[in-house]
Amino acid sequence: MTGDSESLQGALEMVVLKTLARGPNHGFGVALQIQDTSEGLLRVDEGSLYPALHRLEKRGLLSADWKTTPNGRRAKIYKLTPAGRKRLEDVERTWLTLARGVHLILEAK
Amino acid sequence: MNRDRDDEIREELDFHEAARADLLRSDGMTGREASAEARKRFGNRLAVEEEVLAVHAWTRLEQWWSDVRLAVRGFARNPVLAATAVVTLALGIGPAAAVFSVVDRILYRPLPYPGEARLASFGMKAPIEATEFLMAPAYFNLRGRQGPFEMVTSWTGRTDCDLTEGEARRLSCGMVEASFLETLGVAPLMGRGFTKAEDKPGAARVALLTYALWRSRFGREGGVIGRKISLDGQLTEVVGVLPESFEMPTLNAVDVLVPAAINEAAQGRQGTLVVRAFGRLREGISMERAAAELQPWFQDAMKDVPPMFRKEVSLRVRPLRDRQVGDSVLAARLLLGAVLLVLLLACANVANLLIARGVARELERAIRATLGASRWRIARQSLVECLLLAMVAAAAGLALAGVLIRVFAATAPGGIPRLTQAALDGRVGLFTLGAAMLCAALFAVASMGRTNTVRLGHGARTTRGRQGWLRIGLVSFQIAVSVVLLQGSLLLLRSFWNVQNTALGFDGEGLMTAQLVLGQHRYPDAAARVAFFERVEERLAGMPGVASYAVSDSLPPSGQTRSMIYSMIDVEGREPAPQGTGGMVGWRAVTPGYFRTLSIPVEQGRAFQEADRIPGQDSVVVSRALARRLFGDGPALGKRLRFGRIGPWFTIVGVAADVRNGGLTVAPDPEYYLARKRTVTGPNPGLPDMQRRAFIAVRTSLSPEQTLAWLRTEIRELDPALPVEVESMEQRVGALAARPKFMAFLATLFSVTGIVLAAVGLYGVMAFLVSGRTREIGIRMAMGATPSRISRMVLGQAGVWVAPGIAAGGVGVVACAGLLRSQLYQVGQYDGGSIVVTLGVLTTVALVAAHVPARRASRVDPSVAVREE
Numbered sequence: 001m002t003g004d005s006e007s008l009q010g011a012l013e014m015v016v017l018k019t020l021a022r023g024p025n026h027g028f029g030v031a032l033q034i035q036d037t038s039e040g041l042l043r044v045d046e047g048s049l050y051p052a053l054h055r056l057e058k059r060g061l062l063s064a065d066w067k068t069t070p071n072g073r074r075a076k077i078y079k080l081t082p083a084g085r086k087r088l089e090d091v092e093r094t095w096l097t098l099a100r101g102v103h104l105i106l107e108a109k
Numbered sequence: 110m111n112r113d114r115d116d117e118i119r120e121e122l123d124f125h126e127a128a129r130a131d132l133l134r135s136d137g138m139t140g141r142e143a144s145a146e147a148r149k150r151f152g153n154r155l156a157v158e159e160e161v162l163a164v165h166a167w168t169r170l171e172q173w174w175s176d177v178r179l180a181v182r183g184f185a186r187n188p189v190l191a192a193t194a195v196v197t198l199a200l201g202i203g204p205a206a207a208v209f210s211v212v213d214r215i216l217y218r219p220l221p222y223p224g225e226a227r228l229a230s231f232g233m234k235a236p237i238e239a240t241e242f243l244m245a246p247a248y249f250n251l252r253g254r255q256g257p258f259e260m261v262t263s264w265t266g267r268t269d270c271d272l273t274e275g276e277a278r279r280l281s282c283g284m285v286e287a288s289f290l291e292t293l294g295v296a297p298l299m300g301r302g303f304t305k306a307e308d309k310p311g312a313a314r315v316a317l318l319t320y321a322l323w324r325s326r327f328g329r330e331g332g333v334i335g336r337k338i339s340l341d342g343q344l345t346e347v348v349g350v351l352p353e354s355f356e357m358p359t360l361n362a363v364d365v366l367v368p369a370a371i372n373e374a375a376q377g378r379q380g381t382l383v384v385r386a387f388g389r390l391r392e393g394i395s396m397e398r399a400a401a402e403l404q405p406w407f408q409d410a411m412k413d414v415p416p417m418f419r420k421e422v423s424l425r426v427r428p429l430r431d432r433q434v435g436d437s438v439l440a441a442r443l444l445l446g447a448v449l450l451v452l453l454l455a456c457a458n459v460a461n462l463l464i465a466r467g468v469a470r471e472l473e474r475a476i477r478a479t480l481g482a483s484r485w486r487i488a489r490q491s492l493v494e495c496l497l498l499a500m501v502a503a504a505a506g507l508a509l510a511g512v513l514i515r516v517f518a519a520t521a522p523g524g525i526p527r528l529t530q531a532a533l534d535g536r537v538g539l540f541t542l543g544a545a546m547l548c549a550a551l552f553a554v555a556s557m558g559r560t561n562t563v564r565l566g567h568g569a570r571t572t573r574g575r576q577g578w579l580r581i582g583l584v585s586f587q588i589a590v591s592v593v594l595l596q597g598s599l600l601l602l603r604s605f606w607n608v609q610n611t612a613l614g615f616d617g618e619g620l621m622t623a624q625l626v627l628g629q630h631r632y633p634d635a636a637a638r639v640a641f642f643e644r645v646e647e648r649l650a651g652m653p654g655v656a657s658y659a660v661s662d663s664l665p666p667s668g669q670t671r672s673m674i675y676s677m678i679d680v681e682g683r684e685p686a687p688q689g690t691g692g693m694v695g696w697r698a699v700t701p702g703y704f705r706t707l708s709i710p711v712e713q714g715r716a717f718q719e720a721d722r723i724p725g726q727d728s729v730v731v732s733r734a735l736a737r738r739l740f741g742d743g744p745a746l747g748k749r750l751r752f753g754r755i756g757p758w759f760t761i762v763g764v765a766a767d768v769r770n771g772g773l774t775v776a777p778d779p780e781y782y783l784a785r786k787r788t789v790t791g792p793n794p795g796l797p798d799m800q801r802r803a804f805i806a807v808r809t810s811l812s813p814e815q816t817l818a819w820l821r822t823e824i825r826e827l828d829p830a831l832p833v834e835v836e837s838m839e840q841r842v843g844a845l846a847a848r849p850k851f852m853a854f855l856a857t858l859f860s861v862t863g864i865v866l867a868a869v870g871l872y873g874v875m876a877f878l879v880s881g882r883t884r885e886i887g888i889r890m891a892m893g894a895t896p897s898r899i900s901r902m903v904l905g906q907a908g909v910w911v912a913p914g915i916a917a918g919g920v921g922v923v924a925c926a927g928l929l930r931s932q933l934y935q936v937g938q939y940d941g942g943s944i945v946v947t948l949g950v951l952t953t954v955a956l957v958a959a960h961v962p963a964r965r966a967s968r969v970d971p972s973v974a975v976r977e978e
Contacts, residue, residue: 027121028128046125046151047160050118054164073128076121 012052014095015042017061017080017088024079026069027053053078061087118161122154176493183494190466191498194459197869198502200862201455202544203509208448208855210514210537212441214527215434218536221354222429223294227259227390229399230358230432233410234425235418236690237674240359240432241425245371245382247410256406257399258388262292265369265384267361269801271628272326274339277830279626280322282340283363284370290317292389293358300334300349307348308368314345317366320353340365342630358387360433360527378413387429400426417676418690439931440852446928447597447859450590454866456548457583461870463495463556464580465877488553495552503545507533510541520851555579580874585914587867592918592951593925594863598856599943600933605853607935608846613666614768614777616708617838621816622664623805624834625824631831632801635789641827642803643787646700648823654810659703660785664804664838666769667845670695670780671800673752680739681749681758694735695770695780696752698800703782704730704765706806714746714763721762721784728784729759735779736764750781759783773845774934806838813837852932864951868958875907875962887971896967903966907959915951922947 019025019033030053031044056062061084067077080088126147133143151157184191222228232241243251243263252261263286270282287308290297297317307315318333327333337344345367357363369384376382390399407424414422434441514531632638642660649658663669675691701717703709712733721728729750736745749758769777809816817835824833879886886899894902926938936943 026124026128028125031125032132046122047153047157050122050125050157050161051164054161058164071131073124074120075124075128076117 011095012044012048013056014088014091015044016049016052016056017084017091020062020078020080021085021088024077026075026077028075030078056084060084114165115158115162118158122151122158122161126151173489173493176490177497179490180494180497184497187466190462194462194498195502195505197455197458197462197866198499198545198548199505199509200866201452202503202506202541202548204513204859204862205448205452205544206506206510206533206537206541207513207517207531208444209540210510210531210533211517211528212445213536213540214530215437215441216445220429220433221295221352221356222358224389225429227392227394228293228358228429229258229388229390229396229426230386230429231388231399231403231424231426232386233407233414233422235422237672237693240385241427242383243386243410244413245373245376245380245384246378246413247406248384248386249373249376250410251386251403251406254406257390257394257402259391260288260292261386261388262286262288263369263384263386264289264357264359265371265382267363269626269628270341270365270367271630271830272338272340273342273628273630273830277832278326279628279832280340280364281362282316282365282367283357283361284368285366286369286371289366292387294389295352295355297349298352299331300347302349303366303368308370310370310372312368312370314340314343315348315368316340316345317349317351318347319351319355319364319366322364323350340367341628358429358432359385396426396428400424417686418674421690436931439928440848443597443928443932444852444855447594447856450594451859451863451866452544452548454587454590454863454870456551457587458866458870458873459498459548460552460555461580461583461873463552465873467491467556491556492549492553495549495556496546498552499545499549502548503541506545507538507541510537517851520847520854580877581910584867584871584874585910585917587863587870588911588914588951588955589917589921591860591863591867591954592915592947593921594856594860595950596918596922596943596947597925597929598853598860599946600929600936600938600940601849601853601856603936603940603943604932604934605846605849608773608849611769611773613773613842614709614766615665617842619808619813620707620838621807621809621813621820622836622838622841623817623820623824624836625803625805625831627801627803627831629801631828638801639787639789642785644827645803645805645824648827649805649807652807652809652819652823656808656810657702657706658805658807659700659706661697661699661703661804661806662785662800662802663697664806664841665707666771666773666842669802670697670770670778672696672778673781675738675779677753678739679751679754681751685754693778695778696783697780698783698785700785703806706808707768709768710766711763712766714761716763716765717782717784722787724786724788726784727757727759728762730763730765730782731761732765732767732777732780734767734777735781736761738779773842774849849932849934864954867951868954871907871911871955871958872961874910875903875959876965878906879903879962879966882966883969886966886969887973890969891971899969900963900967903963904956904959907955907963911952911955911959915948918947918951919944 015034016030019030019037022033025033027050031046031049034042034044053062057064057078061081062078063081064076064078066074069075126144129147129150130140130143133146134140138146148154219225220228230241232243233247234241245265248261248263255261265284267281267283270280272278272280285303287303287305290302298320300317302317303315306312316338318327323329323333333347334349336347338347339345351366371382371384388399390396394402403424403426411419411422431438511533514533517531518529627638627641632641646658646660649655649660652658662671672693672695675694676686676689678694679685697703699717701719701721704711704716711730713736714730717728717730720726731739731745731750739745739750740748745761745764748761750761751758765782767777768780769775770780771778805820807816807820811819817837820835821833824831889899890896922944923939930938
């Protein structure tokens, strides 16, 4: 992991939290949803999604259970914890401010 | 590794692959293509598994480690800053570690005696002797009762003794009581200590070897125990070897310990043998309480002190360490204080650098905070950076300390105890580590000052807010500390200058000396010694190119002069003084050439002649100070004196100018000279019995090297086994000035380092502020301000920060003045000249440091500047 990817990792974790805020899901579902919701702009790399999920779980922002899916496979289903929800709110707020600031700078003539 | 977790992760990823493959198949891929594609999406599937597993395996320590790697990478991106910080800090830590290694041994390190806190040095304190002492009868009296002590012991000083087997070697023999080792708690490395029976006059001779002698002379062989060695020509059995860590409680260098074997019966009640006593206090008894408990015994002992001296004698009981280090404690504290100030300066500089970097990185931090890094994570990252910096600097600092310690050892003055023992060891390492950690904590606080309040809206702008003030504060502080350091070093330099230029009262230039001590074995009586010195004089007289020569039992300015209590000098026809010692009067027995050889002017009367050496011709030359003290402005020539109440009366034939006789910085004692006889004289204490120790001084037309080599050869021809130390008088005097030189050297080193650091700090802050004001300056210039006006404006601003620093430094100088006083010689602690120089130097340095950014400011191109930001 490099210092730069660490920044991106923060973004990824925010996106994962946001996705799971809509309801519990397994890793594959999260990946699909991110891609769909971002209209295909963001495609999550499997190589970073799972470490991110496990990190969030370890920090207590997510909880996980093994469940059987409709087509009979066992899947690990992640769910937002209250701490995760709180964290998401905080991160969203600052991220939007940053995005607005960066946007204004980029748009400035 | 956790097997279950491993499986679980694999299953989770398997599910992902299977689900992906399902999806791809539903998009029309064949089963095989879909599986292959799904797997490809993972890239290196094993690596992903590992990484997910690592999330769980990560312990706290590993997180720190990742921070360290991050910090290393961060510094690698900005190597100039990192190098500057490391070098600056190493410049602070290195001298601090080196000085600590020296003062640790003086102030803190335990002595090599178990339970040293209970070891006391005790005895009478009197004007005739610098350290506490006891007369043997008083000591024996105490030993009979013990008082507050569990055990007491004594030694009676050291003598030169000769190892007369094989190649003869002059040794130093310490004469100790049988209880010596046991009281100090020292066990011999091999063999045993002395028994009571061996510590009696006439007992079979035994000796303990020091480790150094055992190694150098006996090749560390174990068989040395029980061997008979020839000491001063007498067979002496080696009964033990002392441990390597052994040292005399008085720090005297000795090669061999022998029993003192005092004849207690002969000492009786009136014995005058001087002993140095040490005791191990009973458990729980303080030095004060011991002194109180010793009072009855002390009062008893005072009865044997001549009534006229009693007023000036007091009891002294003090810890062994105090006895050893004496007034070096103050010098040690001063040095440590100065070097810690330099370390603070270096810390301030690095803090300043990191603040500047912190400001530049605020945007980065704000983004990281936004992206989910916790405050603690960011703070920890800062802390790790600071720690890393401090540790690298500590390593560099230790290397520098190693060099400095070698420099110290090379210039080691005799006046600072244990200086030559200084070395890098675990304690110095711990000190360095501690200092580095403290610095790191300081940096972390300084550089994270704003982390807690990181907010996006403020992130991107350069700040001149709280941290700007912090930086200016740091610079003012640095200036203040530099003022104190510079002022201190100037005072010490002036003091050293004064010591160097002390009028000695004689001319040491081109004067060569030799010191020799005749051994007990080859020169058992005065007749043998007289005969030897007769032959020495013959040789000296016959040497080509010798302008003049002298033989004396001591030479100025070192304090080995024999001395007489002033009130024991009788003037013919005058009542003896009823009270007090009147201090000490030095005396020497010299050959007639003494005054000419040393160029000591004889101001009245004459110097000695050969005729004064005839038995019965009792002449004396007094120093001007003694003449004035005895006779005021009245005539001294022709008056008769008697020394020590008995013996013949000596007629004053001359008055000589005063010379330094107690070292360089101590006002000279009055002094008198007796003529060195050519024959054996009686045992009268006032007469120049032929002492074992003698100094030869010659003035020649030969080069110093030739003269010294010649002196050595001549004496070797007279007695090949006789060790002789030859030295120019300038070397002898230089050795006495070594301590002020050492202090001045270190203080100068520290203050120069300090000033450079302060200048760099000021420059850095000025440059930072100027670059922050580029736009404002551009507008001013566009409005018509001239470059010189801009430059004046910037300089003026620098002045506003420098002035309080200099003022605070002035306060510091006054506060520290008292500490320095004891180290100064003939210069006041508020020396006006030094203060003027200090202020001048710092103002100049500050102006120069501020000048470069000011010039840059005055060259700002308005059109460019206004477009910036």
